[in-house]
Amino acid sequence: MQTIAPIRWRASTKIGRSLSSRQVPASALQGLRRSSQHVTRVNRGVRHAQLVRGAAQQSVAESETEMAAKDVRVEELQSIVSDEADGKDTETMSIVFVTSEVSPWSKTGGLADVCGALPAALAEKGHRCMVVAPRYGYYEDALDTGVRTKVQCFGGSHEVGYFHHWTEEENVDYVFVDHPSYQRPGSIYGNVHGEYGDNQFRYTILCMAAIEAALQVPCGGAAYGDNVMFVCNDWHAALVPVYLAAKYRPGGVMLGARSILAVHNLRHQGVYPPTTFGDLGIDGQYYPALEYQYPEHLRQGSYEEEGRSVNHMKAGICCADRVVTVSPSYVGEIASPVGGWGMEWLLGGRSAKLTGVLNGISKTEWNPATDKLLPANYTSKDLSGKALCKASLQEELGLPVDPSIPVIAFIGRLDFQKGVDILAQIVPWITDNKCQLVMLGTGEPYLEDALRIAETNFRDQVRAWVGYDVAFSHRLTAGADILVMPSRFEPCGLNQMYAMAYGTIPVAHATGGLKDTVLSYDPFAGEGEELGTGWAFAEHNANAFIGALDCAVTTYREYPASFEKLQVSNMERDLSWSKAADEYAQIFRWAFMDLPQTG
Numbered sequence: 275m276q277t278i279a280p281i282r283w284r285a286s287t288k289i290g291r292s293l294s295s296r297q298v299p300a301s302a303l304q305g306l307r308r309s310s311q312h313v314t315r316v317n318r319g320v321r322h323a324q325l326v327r328g329a330a331q332q333s334v335a336e337s338e339t340e341m342a343a344k345d346v347r348v349e350e351l352q353s354i355v356s357d358e359a360d361g362k363d364t365e366t367m368s369i370v371f372v373t374s375e376v377s378p379w380s381k382t383g384g385l386a387d388v389c390g391a392l393p394a395a396l397a398e399k400g401h402r403c404m405v406v407a408p409r410y411g412y413y414e415d416a417l418d419t420g421v422r423t424k425v426q427c428f429g430g431s432h433e434v435g436y437f438h439h440w441t442e443e444e445n446v447d448y449v450f451v452d453h454p455s456y457q458r459p460g461s462i463y464g465n466v467h468g469e470y471g472d473n474q475f476r477y478t479i480l481c482m483a484a485i486e487a488a489l490q491v492p493c494g495g496a497a498y499g500d501n502v503m504f505v506c507n508d509w510h511a512a513l514v515p516v517y518l519a520a521k522y523r524p525g526g527v528m529l530g531a532r533s534i535l536a537v538h539n540l541r542h543q544g545v546y547p548p549t550t551f552g553d554l555g556i557d558g559q560y561y562p563a564l565e566y567q568y569p570e571h572l573r574q575g576s577y578e579e580e581g582r583s584v585n586h587m588k589a590g591i592c593c594a595d596r597v598v599t600v601s602p603s604y605v606g607e608i609a610s611p612v613g614g615w616g617m618e619w620l621l622g623g624r625s626a627k628l629t630g631v632l633n634g635i636s637k638t639e640w641n642p643a644t645d646k647l648l649p650a651n652y653t654s655k656d657l658s659g660k661a662l663c664k665a666s667l668q669e670e671l672g673l674p675v676d677p678s679i680p681v682i683a684f685i686g687r688l689d690f691q692k693g694v695d696i697l698a699q700i701v702p703w704i705t706d707n708k709c710q711l712v713m714l715g716t717g718e719p720y721l722e723d724a725l726r727i728a729e730t731n732f733r734d735q736v737r738a739w740v741g742y743d744v745a746f747s748h749r750l751t752a753g754a755d756i757l758v759m760p761s762r763f764e765p766c767g768l769n770q771m772y773a774m775a776y777g778t779i780p781v782a783h784a785t786g787g788l789k790d791t792v793l794s795y796d797p798f799a800g801e802g803e804e805l806g807t808g809w810a811f812a813e814h815n816a817n818a819f820i821g822a823l824d825c826a827v828t829t830y831r832e833y834p835a836s837f838e839k840l841q842v843s844n845m846e847r848d849l850s851w852s853k854a855a856d857e858y859a860q861i862f863r864w865a866f867m868d869l870p871q872t873g
């Protein structure tokens with residue numbers, strides 16, 4: 275606790291400076307109130323730290339004056355303790371998430387879910403939170419701040435604008451970076467011809483614009499300033515730590531800022547030809563942080579000079595103050611050849627600064643008791659609504675409406691990662707065992723075809739919804755009995771947790787976050803012992819998958835009381851973001867204690 279003192283001192287002075295030196299519109303009274311509340315909280319944090327430091331330095335012989343002062347301190351400590359009892363953090367921080375996607379505005383996968391929910395969980399604990407993401411569309415609920423700035427990269431000066439969304443309920447500042455390269459008719463990252471050729475440029479601008487957002491955008495009347503924690507999500511945001519180290523700190527700006535690289539998927543690293551280094555506007559001494567020479571077996575043929583490349587993720591790993599990934603098991607995988615994708619040696623070297631924090635789920639978006647996208651709502655106390663959801667799903671898809679037939683669901687990106695190939699292999703087993711299979715996904719064309727072929731071959735039992743449909747993903751999660759996740763690797767996985775919250779039992783490959791969350795059911799577990807959450811299989815092959823799925827189907831048919839016990843137990847688990855938010859906050863505090871990482 276004693277080492278906390280300098281952090282709070284920095285926090286209060288920096289926030290104070292940003293309030294006084296930046297122009298604050300007189301009309302932004304509400305925002306000013308929010309800011310001043312924040313400063314008050316921070317000042318209270320300073321007092322807390324001073325108190326703790328004071329306690330450590332106390333001499334044995336206390337004078338009467340000291341005793342009186344101590345009484346005052348005890349009172350102050352009591353007020354802090356009562357704040358803690360409210361579930362609020364007393365050590366509040368300014369946190370800026372930088373991300374390529376954020377739900378509900380832009381989403382291709384789980385990254386958007388995390389950036390749409392974790393900041394709100396941190397804000398609920400008293401932290402000031404901003405999310406910076408590209409403005410891919412004309413978001414009606416985000417207003418133009420009027421702030422414009424120019425960022426220098428790729429041989430030119432590029433003007434970006436900032437749009438802002440804030441609601442009292444969430445208390446998160448969503449800041450959307452506006453640039454012509456973001457608004458395209460295709461999807462976020464590409465179109466039918468593949469990935470956009472200028473993605474490196476688009477996300478370099480995002481990184482630069484995000485740092486400037488903290489300095490310049492007067493959210494609620496006052497900018498965040500330069501004493502912030504940047505949470506840089508995946509390779510798209512991984513240059514933020516590099517710019518802090520190479521451009522800002524040497525110029526005496528952002529000296530109090532720290533950065534965390536949050537790894538959601540290490541397979542995608544943002545890899546470009548080494549000749550692009552000059553476009554990034556980074557001093558040459560940082561070239562080694564970005565350079566990566568792929569070993570021969572991992573080369574994809576497109577890089578010059580024997581596999582040499584510029585790798586954004588690697589740069590983030592080198593320059594971030596800490597690296598966080600989205601589950602404890604994935605930490606071990608990425609620091610080893612099993613899941614390091616060439617980065618294992620670097621991550622192994624930074625293992626003291628590498629932590630796994632299991633994702634949570636949003637209980638406002640994914641709650642069967644209140645979900646407006648479902649034909650019926652239900653709770654763990656009364657599952658009758660779930661039976662209605664199942665019947666409605668079977669009817670909607672033109673499948674036989676029969677409560678005794680187990681409905682097995684798959685939802686996800688159709689990608690090598692998700693193991694859809696082994697799901698395709700076991701479709702005949704599923705149909706032979708008189709189950710129904712419903713798959714929702716989009717992605718690699720050969721896997722989309724595999725889904726279509728399965729439906730064509732087994733029209734009475736299989737449905738393949740090739741596309742992206744959030745409303746249907748909710749109806750499917752609620753209407754199914756079992757959700758399968760045969761992922762080859764899975765940093766965390768969210769669908770298994772959504773399934774658990776909806777009383778749908780997960781069957782998953784024991785990898786990454788699935789290993790941490792899908793625990794095989796123990797029918798002999800006594801009172802107070804771990805019951806399990808579903809069924810997991812260790813080897814990634816069709817036979818092992820069938821073994822686990824057979825357990826789930828057999829339990830559903832022959833031991834309905836056990837199946838229901840598992841459903842209820844899963845629905846009553848705390849899967850919320852609260853615990854993860856506490857763990858992130860602790861990592862931020864540790865990062866603020868250390869000197870900044872220089873790369």
Ligand SMILES: Nc1ncnc2c1ncn2[C@@H]1O[C@H](COP(=O)(O)OP(=O)(O)O[C@H]2O[C@H](CO)[C@@H](O)[C@H](O)[C@H]2O)[C@@H](O)[C@H]1O
Nearest residue numbers: 383384385538686687715741742743744747765766767768
């Ligand atoms: N066709 C479709 N229609 C509608 N919704 C669809 C859909 N396909 C996928 N989704 C939704 O997208 C999200 C996918 O989340 P995941 O965590 O399972 O995977 P993803 O691999 O994208 O995320 C990466 O980041 C997250 C967040 O850290 C990690 O959990 C994960 O392991 C890692 O691979 C879920 O909300 C799911 O419902």
